[in-house]
Amino acid sequence: MRILIVDDEMNICLTLKNILEDENYLVDYSLNATEAMTRFKEEQPDLILLDVRLDGRNGLDLLEEIMEFKPDTSVIMISGHSGIREAVKAIKLGAFDFLEKPLSLSKVKISVKNAISFKNLRKDYDRLKTDIDEHYRIIGKSKYTEELKALIAQVAPSDSKVLIRGESGTGKELIAYGIHNLSTRKDNPFIKFNSAAIPNELVESELFGFEKGAFTGAVTGKNGKIEQADSGTLFLDEIGDMNLNAQAKILRVIQEGEFERVGSNKTIKINTRIIAATHKDLEKLVEENDFREDLYYRLNVIPVQAEPLRKHPEDIPVLIDHFSTLFSNELKIPPKNFTPRVMQELQSWKFKGNVRELKNIVERIYILIKSEEINLENIASLFTADIKTDFWNETMLFKDKKRQFEKKYLETQLKINQGNLTKTAEVLGLQISNLSRKLKELEIDIQEIK
Template identity: 45%
Template sequence: MADTKAHILVTDDEKGIRNTLKEILEFEDYEVSTAESGSEALEMISKEEVDLMLLDIKMKGIDGIETLRQIRTSGFEFPVIMISGHGTIDIAVEATKMGAFDFLEKPPDLNRLLLTVRNALSQQDLAKEVKQIKKKLPQIQEIIGESKAIIRIKSMIDKVAPTQSRVLITGENGTGKELVAKWIHEKSPRANAVFVEVNCAAIPADLLESELFGHEKGAFTGANEQRIGKFEQADGGTLFLDEIGDMSLDAQAKVLRALQENKITRVGGNESINVDVRILAATNKDLEQEIKNGNFREDLFHRISVIPIKVPALNERAEDIPLIAEACLKKLKTTDISFSSVKFTESGLNALKKRLWSGNVRELYNAVERLGILATDDLIDEEAVESVLSSKKIEDSDLSNLADSTSNFQDFKETAERIFLVKQLEKNDWNISQTADTVGLQRSHIYNKMKKYNIER
């Protein structure tokens, strides 16, 4: 610590040990406080800043392991060095799993003690520097909107993020399910650890197991070296399983086992590997219907959907469309100077509110980019919206006739979606990649919808 003395808290129920360690550390020019129990230490760290703790494992009342657990669950990140006169490998492993920096046996060797303290404080300084740098980096995109639905989503994120509960995020393609997952991670105690994403729909079924759990060298043809899977990569952090509804039943069974045991085994391996991962999952499918159809395991559904969050479609929160459109244009201006003088008129924003957004926020972003490029005199007004996006107006006669023919909202929505998709495929000569780019969806989602609505050329 460059300018101020590092503050070390020595916690041990033996007075002689406390005093000896205090004397040694003060001689090295550290500021030292002492506590004779876990409860006293917890009270002290709630009132004053601590840079490092030396913590005895065997104490009366709350022992060292439980004290460490409470320190970490309370969000304190300073390094903790465990000390014990009854050291075993099992205790050392358990303490390390819970976030202890190191483990020393009593009586500690003086040179090793001082070296461990210096290393721990250096790591703490580095962690603080990383945190400061992280604050200066671009932040996660905000969830934009002032509608009741979005206020509800933000409130739900604030409630569930600090917990370890698994969350299932549902909603149509392009609504922002990934963004919700990132904010849950960002506001969680795991925010400084990794956020690992897997798109289950984009990975072939025969490769998904290797992607999730890794594989050993020689496990199968082409496995020329060991590979660490997403579960191991996310250890200590968050694993986001996007489009989990597209996961094969075989892969579902293995994911379920990993969630039950907090252990994984690499493909071609025999060793069980402990993993500490928070699972967030997302899907655009109705998993309860998929369960009835035999495509999704009910036991896995209950494991991943402790907290369900439904992200509303853009058409269900039309009042947010002007805010989102302005934000999309602002983002485009930061990456492309050609958008710098482009502006929306009030009539242009109102025209966007009247349109049907089957691709949701992702489609709106693409539409804003298109409008910005084609805008006359750098103004996006009602006329520009109508001419550039002419095929998607809500008041179109086709949709009006469709609305007259059914009173069931789900039937209307799915029929309209099918009509729109067929028209776009025809416009693009049934080129799936080109259609996906045009409407702002991933190719896998186009294939899924074609299968869902039995669309063939």
């Protein structure tokens, strides 16, 4: 760790230098502001000990200049003539600590140690935040994806409620985080709650928290997800699965900004933005009295539709490249090359599981296929593996299963041969007329395969 001491008194500089070098720090010093700023820009020290009053320069002005150049610099101010006003100003400008002369050497060492520990924690936080941002990054270059990113940027600055609709695997959580990360709440918690993942009897205690003794097993109290999201964003995933009792309490949180923990009469005020998501038809649930109509309208202030992957297949190559890099790094193996024909083939798939299914397929390719180039035969082998595990275990009438097999097999062969009827007939040992008749019988549209 590099430390720069800035003081116009030589004896103070040497004393601090000696005690800090004993702690195994690399220490240098400057006796004036001009030299200090030059060294700071050249050496980029981890920490600066800066006197408030320098010969011909105010240390607080130098502090401001340092923070403008490199805002994450740790600075400890030292002074023998300043009061509370200067100390408060220094902290507001970004100083980590303020020490008064005559200096206590033990306090100096403690303050330096704390400043460096805090700096390391900040680095860890920044790395973690970068990882999280990367995890939640929306990947794609299609018109849909670009319009979605623009909508997120437009919606984020307000505190309006957002309801995200879409099939499973379409990235509803990514959209919610994107809104949070561009909002004024981005430095506060983003808390997730999935109603479908928790038994109904536990939803309220998990969401609103509980007091000690509220129920059997509640040996201590616990903050709920809503309390954890105070000043931040609460993402209510699968809101359509939430029971009516919890819905009523969520409605109160939205309307009044308050709630009570389970087992308590004490009202807790809360300031959180709520973003909800569902794959269900909420309008139908409202008609069937399984979802509160008033809550539906409270949540559906800004509706956002997460489209299925099959509606923006042009994003598939970009997503494959992203997941390929991800699994190459994770598994520590060379990146695989997906041939243009493979990309074209995968763009024709329906992907009922959407982006999540595509990610699983890329991961499976990285684990099960050894070659670095991925061709149609590799994809066909994985597809056959799916048939072995799912197709053969399904029980139905023999004639129906036979038709299903013929259709899947011929569709796959046509795809491998890029919809070329002559070539497909040749590799299968069939007459073109017989193959054409079979395709018509099985209602296979060769134009769709092309």
